[in-house]
Amino acid sequence: MTTKAIIGRLESIALPELAISDLQVRVDTGAKTSSLHVDNIAKIKKDGKRMVTFDLHPDVHNVKNIVSCQAPIHDIRRVKSSNGTSEQRYVISTPVKLGDELWNIEITLTDRSDMSYLMLFGREAIGDRFLVDPSKVFINS
Structure with missing residues (x-):
């Protein structure tokens, strides 16, 4: 049996x-x-490819820190949020690193300005790599 790494709620x-x-x-x-x-x-189109450009603030406590990004558009999907509203979102596919693991995930781009955390790490990203212990935070930081 393979042992899965444990991650926390944050x-x-x-x-x-x-x-x-x-x-x-x-x-x-x-x-x-x-x-x-x-x-x-x-x-945008760059070299004939559909791309998306966007800005993000990686530090919620310093909104003046802006990282401008661009990525190929992986997909465009209609997503239903937790409040029941549905919106069309750009989807990018990009590598993510958590602990010692590095793999590709899909990320939808949206306005989460009213949320406490800039990113939700969903179950497709978690996949079969990790078990989640909701009583823990920053286990792999």
């Missing part, structure tokens, strides 16, 4: 292709897909 991750090294996320097994709070979302 963790710190890196998104290396987006130049983000320490982003605090809320682990949410109720959310299928991970979602990230971004501003200034714009669709």
Whole structure:
């Protein structure tokens, strides 16, 4: 039997292709897909490819720190949020690093400005890699 690593309800991750090294996320097994709070979302074409540009604030305590990013559009999906509203979102696929693990995940881009954490880490990202202990925080930081 393979032993799975345990993660807490809050963790710190890196998104290396987006130049983000320490982003605090809320682990949410109720959310299928991970979602990230971004501003200034714009669709562009670069070298014939559909891309999305956006800004994010990796430190919620310093909103003046802005990282401008761009990524290929992986998909566009209609997503139903926890409050029951539905919206169309851009989806990107990017590597994530949590602890010693590095793998690709899908992330929807949205306005989460009214939420405590800039990113929800959903169950598709968790996959079969981890078990979640909701009584713990920042186990792999």
